[in-house]
Amino acid sequence: MIGIPQHVFSKKNRALLAELVRTDFKLRYQGSVLGYAWSLLRPLLLFIILYLVFVKFLKIGSGVPHFPVYLLLGIVIWNFFNEMTVQSLGSIVGRGDLIRKIRIPRWIIVLSSSISALINLLLNLLVVVIFLFINHVDLLKTTLWLPLILLEVYVFALGISLFLSAAFVKYRDMNYIWEVVLQAGFYLTPILYPLSKITNLTFQKLIMLNPMAQTIQDSRYASITHQSPTIYHVFEGGWYKFIPFAIVAITFIGGLAYFRKQSKYFAENI
Amino acid sequence: MDDVAIRVDNVSKVFRLPLEKNSSIKSAVINFYRPHSRSYEQQQALKHISFEVKKGEFFGIVGRNGSGKSTMLKLLAGIYSPSEGQLQVNGTLTPFIELGVGFNAELTGRENVFLNGALLGFSRKQMQSMYKDIVEFAELERFMDQKLKNYSSGMQVRLAFSLAIRAESDILLVDEVLAVGDADFQRKCFDYFKTLKRNKRTVVFVSHDMGAISEFCDRGILINDGVLAFEGPASKVADEYSMLFMEKDETDSDRENKPRHLGSGAVRINEVNVSVSEKEIMVGAKARAKEDVDEMLYGFHVIAQDGVEVTSMNNRMINVADVKDIKKGDDIKFQWKMMNILSDGKYTINLTLADGSLKSLDFFPEAAAFRVKRKIRSNTAVLPPISVKHDITQ
Numbered sequence: 225m226i227g228i229p230q231h232v233f234s235k236k237n238r239a240l241l242a243e244l245v246r247t248d249f250k251l252r253y254q255g256s257v258l259g260y261a262w263s264l265l266r267p268l269l270l271f272i273i274l275y276l277v278f279v280k281f282l283k284i285g286s287g288v289p290h291f292p293v294y295l296l297l298g299i300v301i302w303n304f305f306n307e308m309t310v311q312s313l314g315s316i317v318g319r320g321d322l323i324r325k326i327r328i329p330r331w332i333i334v335l336s337s338s339i340s341a342l343i344n345l346l347l348n349l350l351v352v353v354i355f356l357f358i359n360h361v362d363l364l365k366t367t368l369w370l371p372l373i374l375l376e377v378y379v380f381a382l383g384i385s386l387f388l389s390a391a392f393v394k395y396r397d398m399n400y401i402w403e404v405v406l407q408a409g410f411y412l413t414p415i416l417y418p419l420s421k422i423t424n425l426t427f428q429k430l431i432m433l434n435p436m437a438q439t440i441q442d443s444r445y446a447s448i449t450h451q452s453p454t455i456y457h458v459f460e461g462g463w464y465k466f467i468p469f470a471i472v473a474i475t476f477i478g479g480l481a482y483f484r485k486q487s488k489y490f491a492e493n494i
Numbered sequence: 495m496d497d498v499a500i501r502v503d504n505v506s507k508v509f510r511l512p513l514e515k516n517s518s519i520k521s522a523v524i525n526f527y528r529p530h531s532r533s534y535e536q537q538q539a540l541k542h543i544s545f546e547v548k549k550g551e552f553f554g555i556v557g558r559n560g561s562g563k564s565t566m567l568k569l570l571a572g573i574y575s576p577s578e579g580q581l582q583v584n585g586t587l588t589p590f591i592e593l594g595v596g597f598n599a600e601l602t603g604r605e606n607v608f609l610n611g612a613l614l615g616f617s618r619k620q621m622q623s624m625y626k627d628i629v630e631f632a633e634l635e636r637f638m639d640q641k642l643k644n645y646s647s648g649m650q651v652r653l654a655f656s657l658a659i660r661a662e663s664d665i666l667l668v669d670e671v672l673a674v675g676d677a678d679f680q681r682k683c684f685d686y687f688k689t690l691k692r693n694k695r696t697v698v699f700v701s702h703d704m705g706a707i708s709e710f711c712d713r714g715i716l717i718n719d720g721v722l723a724f725e726g727p728a729s730k731v732a733d734e735y736s737m738l739f740m741e742k743d744e745t746d747s748d749r750e751n752k753p754r755h756l757g758s759g760a761v762r763i764n765e766v767n768v769s770v771s772e773k774e775i776m777v778g779a780k781a782r783a784k785e786d787v788d789e790m791l792y793g794f795h796v797i798a799q800d801g802v803e804v805t806s807m808n809n810r811m812i813n814v815a816d817v818k819d820i821k822k823g824d825d826i827k828f829q830w831k832m833m834n835i836l837s838d839g840k841y842t843i844n845l846t847l848a849d850g851s852l853k854s855l856d857f858f859p860e861a862a863a864f865r866v867k868r869k870i871r872s873n874t875a876v877l878p879p880i881s882v883k884h885d886i887t888q
Contacts, residue, residue, distance in 0.1 A: 236615045243612035247598065247605070254600055325595040326613060327572040327587075488575045491568065492509060 237329060244336035249343065267303075267348040271296050271355070278416060288418050289449045293355045297448060298415040298440045300348040301374070305381050305436060306406055308341035312385030313392050313399055320494040330487040334389050338382055345374070356448075366446040373443045376472055380435050383476030386483040393486065393493050413437045419453050432458045435475075438468040498584060499665055499696040500547040500570060505579035507540040507565055539565040541720045542579070549584075549664075550694035552687075554707045554714030554728050556735045562720040563700050567669055570698060585664030585696070588614070592669060594654030599643035603634060603653060606642050610657045624660055632656035651679065659686050665696045704732040705838070705869075736865055739840070757854035760785040761820065761847050766861045768843065770834065775864070777830045779845055781856065787820040789850035794830045799840045804875050805832070808846070816850065837877035838868035 253259045275292050278284050285291030315337040322328065356363075392398040413436050414422070422428050431437050432455045444452040455465045512534045539562045547553045557563040568574045569581060596613050597606050607628060611621040629635055632652040642650065687710050690697055701707055707714060711728035716735055724734040755762060765780035777794055793808030807830065809816065817826060842863045847856040868877060 235617060239617040240612045240615075242618070243609050247601065247609055250605065251598070251600055322596050322613070324573065325592055328613065491573045 237332060240328060241332050241336055241339070244332065245339045245343070248336060248340040252340070263344060263347045264351060267296075267300060267351045270299065271351065274299060274416075284416070284421070285418055287420065289451060290359050290361050291418075293352065293359050293361060294418075294444055294448050294452065295416070296355055297352050297444055298413075300345070300352055301377060301440050301443060302410060302413065302415050302436065303348070304341055304345040305377060306410075307344060308338050308378075308381045309384050309388060309402065309406070310399075311337045311341060312381075313388040313402060315385075316389040316490060317392055317494060323490050323494055330490055331386070331483065334382075334385055334483070338378070338385055341381075342378065361448055364447060364450070366450075369446045370443055373439050373446060376435070376469070377439045379476050380439075380472040383472070383479035385479070387475075387479035390483045390486040390490075393490055409434070409436065413440060415440065419458075429458055429464075433464075433467050433471070435468040435472050496584075497549050498546050498582075499549045499551070500584070500698070501580075501582040502543055502545050502566075502570075503580045503582070505540060505543045505569060505576045505581060506538065507562075507569060507574060508577040509537045509539055510534045511537055539720055540569070540717075543717070543722045544579075545715050545722065545725055547665075547696065547698060549696055551713060552691055552697045552699065552711045552728075554711035554731060555698065555700045555717065556702070556704070556707060556714060556731055557717035557723075558738065561717045563717045564669065566717060567667055567698065567700050571667055583665065586615075587665040588658075588661040588663040588667060593658055594650055597642055597650065597654065600641060602641055603629075603638040603645065606653070607638075607657060610654070611660075614657065614661055615663070616660070628653075628656045628660065631659075648676070648679075655679070655682065655686075665698065666690070667698050667700075669700045670702070704735060707735075708732045736867075739865075754859060756857040756859070757847070759856065760787055760849075761790065761826070761855045763845055763847065763856055763858045763861065766843075766845065766858075768862045768864045770864045770866060773834055775832050775834045775836070777843055777845075777862065779828045779861070781826050781828070781847065783820045783822055783824045783826065786822050787849055787855065788818065790817040790820060790826075790855065791848055791850075791852075792817065792828050793846045793848075795844040795846070796832075796836070797842045797844065798836075798875055802875060804836065804841065807832070834866065835876045835878040836866045837872045837874055838866060838870075840865050 253262055256262060258265065271292075274295055278295060279292050285295065288294055312334050315333050316323065316330065319333050322333070323330065388398060388402060412431060413434060414431065419428060419431070419437075419441065422431065432441070438455045441452055441454045445454045455468065459465050543566065555563045555566060565574065569576055570583070571587065572583075594610075596610055598609065601609065604625075607625060608618060608621050611624075612618075616624070629638055632649075632655070634649060634653055637645065637649065645653070684706075687697075687699075687706075691710060697710075699707070699711060708729045711731075713726065714728045714731040715722055716724040716731050716738075718738060723738075724731055761781050761783045763779050763781045767778045769776045769778075775796075791808050791810050793806060793811075795806040796804045798804050820826065840863065842860045845856075845858045845861045846854065848854050870877060
C-alpha cells in the first residue's frame, strides 16, 4: 500500500511505545490525591449527571429499554473518540523536543497517545459493565461483536489523529477547528437522544452514514438491546450500509499517507 | 565499500523560513490563491556537501556558529531529510544529538532512566540489568526516587551522560557535549572518548574545542557558510579553523579599523608583522617620520582575547636608549621580542610611539593579532615553563 517498512513493530519500537504510554499514564494524574482512581470516577460521575438530567428530568429515552446504560455506552465511545483525537492532535507538537533532537519513528508518538486513550476506554467500559449488571441487562450473544466495532472506532480515530497531528505542525488553528467539528459531531450523532426521535427518514439515513453514529448504534445493538436501530435497519439492507466502512478506510489511508508525507519535515517545521 | 560507515553525497539542505511566523489556515488560503507569492525566505544551510566516514574512524565536524555543522549532524541522524543529494548510513546509529533529550522534570530519576533507555533502544529488561551501573556511575544512588525537577543541573547532566554512554550502536553522533559540565565532568568525557577510540568505534564529533578535535579525531571536515571548506587530518582541520578567525579579524580591521591611528601623527607606523614560535614572540614594525622629532620611545602592549592586558613594555623600562634626531622622511624600524609564555588563545598587539615628554606621536591599537597554540590547556593568562617535584617524609 504505502510501503510500511518491516521494522514498524520491531522489539525496539515496541519497548519505546510501552515506555511512552507508561510515561503518559504516570503524568496524567500527577499530583492528584486520588490518582488512577479518577479514571473510573470520571465516567461514574458523568453517568450520574446524565442519568439525572436525561432519565429523571427530561425523560428522553422512555421508549428505549435500559436507556441509562444505552446512554452511558454511547457517551463512553464518543468520549474515547474525542479524547483520542484531541490528545493526538497536539502530540507531535507537544513532543517537539524529542522530534527536533532524536530520530524515533514519528508515528510512535501518535500511537502512544492513542493507546493512552484506549486504556481509558477499557477502564470506562468496566464501569459500563457494572451498570449492565445493576440494570439487569440480559447478556446478548452479539456482545462478542463489540471488540470489532470498537476496532472500527479506533481505526477511524487513528486516521483522523494522524492527519490532525501532522496538520497541526503547520497550521496551528487546527485545534480550534477540530473543537468545533467535534462539538457539531456530538450533536449530529445520536448519543444523548435515541435515533427514533428524528422523524425525518432522510435525516436519519444521513446521520447514520457517519461512522461514529454507525458504530455507537451497532455497539448498543450488540450489547444492550436489539431494539436499537442500526444502519442495516435504517437502509433496510442495500449497499449503502457499507458507506461508513468506506469512510473509515479512506480516512485511515488518507491520514496515514498525509502523515508519512509530512513527517519528514516535522523537525524543521515545529 | 564495506569499510564506509557514512557516505554523504552532494547533500544540500534548504530551509523555508516564513517571513512572518503566521502558520494559519488564513495564510495558507491566501497563498493558495496567490501561488507565486513567496511568503517565506529560502535559507540554504548546506551546499553540495560530500564526504565519507570510514568504519572505526573518529570523525570531527568543525565550523563557526551558524555555519551549518549542526544541520549536518541532524541530517546524519535522520532528523532532517536532505533537500538534495543522498545520505547513506551503514549500521545502527545513536540518535542522540544532545544529552538528556526526553528527560521529563515531573518524573523521578528512576523513571527517567527507563524512558531515556527506551529512546536509546533498550528494552525494559536490558535497562533493569544496567540500572545499577548507570546510577552508580552518575553517583546519584540517593536521589533516584526524587523528581528530576529537584535535581541540580550538574546532577541531570551526570545522569544523562551515564545513560548516553550505554549506547551500543555502530555509529555515535556527539554534539558539543563538552560545552557543559565542570572540569571533573570533562575528564569523564575525555576518558569515555579514549575508550571509544580504543574500541575502534565510529564517532562523528562536533565541537568548537580544537584541542579535543586534534586530540581525538583521525580526520575531519570544516564547514564554512554551508560549504565544505576543508577535509583532511584532524590537526589540519583545526589549523584551518583557526585561520578562519585570523582572516576574519584581518578583514574586520581592514574594513573598519583602518586607519585608526591616534596621536599627533608626527611619526606613523605603516607596517607591522608578528612571528610566533613555541619559545618566542617577535613583533616588528616600520614607521615613517612626517616631522622632525628629537627623541622617541617605542612600546607595545599584548592584550588577551578577554581584554586583559597581559604585558606591556617600552624601551625606557629596560634601559634601552630612545630613538634620537629623527628627520622628516626618515624610516625607522623597530623590533620587540618576548619569551613566549602565553597560554593558548588569541592576542592582539597595540603599538605606541611617544616623544621625549611622553606626548603620543602614534598610538596604533590592534596593530596586529596572533594566536598561541598550546597542548596544555590552562585558563590562566600565562603559562611559564614550570617544573614540579615532590618529596614525602614519613
